[in-house]
Amino acid sequence: MRLDKYLKVSRLIKRRTAANTACDNGLVSVNGRPARASYEVKAGDQISMQFGARTVMVEVLAVQETVRQGDILYREIR
Numbered sequence: 001m002r003l004d005k006y007l008k009v010s011r012l013i014k015r016r017t018a019a020n021t022a023c024d025n026g027l028v029s030v031n032g033r034p035a036r037a038s039y040e041v042k043a044g045d046q047i048s049m050q051f052g053a054r055t056v057m058v059e060v061l062a063v064q065e066t067v068r069q070g071d072i073l074y075r076e077i078r
Contacts, residue, residue, distance in 0.1 A: 001063050003030065003047075004037035009065070010073040012049065012058065022049065046077065 001009070007019035007028070022028050023037040027050045030039055041047075045060045058074040067073065 001041050001065070002037060003028065003035055003039040003041050006041040006060075006063065006073075007047075007049075009067055012047075012056075012074070027051075047074075 004016050004019040004023060007013040007022075008016040013019040013022065019028075020037045023035060023039075026034050028035055029048045030041070030045050032046075032048075035047075041060055041063055043060050043062060046057060047060065048055060048057045050056075055078070057077040059077055060074055062071075062073050064071065064073065
C-alpha cells in the first residue's frame with residue numbers, strides 16, 4: 001500500500017492530500033530516510049512524522065485496505 005494511503009487509512013493524517021503534501025515537504029520519513037508518497041509500506045517499517053515541533057514515531061504492525069473500528073495497524077514508539 002502507498003504511504004499516503006496508509007497514513008490516511010490508519011488515521012495518522014485525516015486526508016490523503018494532506019499526507020501527500022507532508023511527504024512532498026519532507027515531513028515524513030520511513031526507516032530513517034525521507035519517503036515519497038508512493039513508497040510501499042510493509043509491516044515492520046518505522047514511520048516518523050513531524051507535526052510542528054512534535055515528532056511522532058510509529059511502527060507498522062499491519063497493512064490493510066479496509067479498517068474496522070478496533071483494528072490496530074501501528075504502535076507508537078515515541
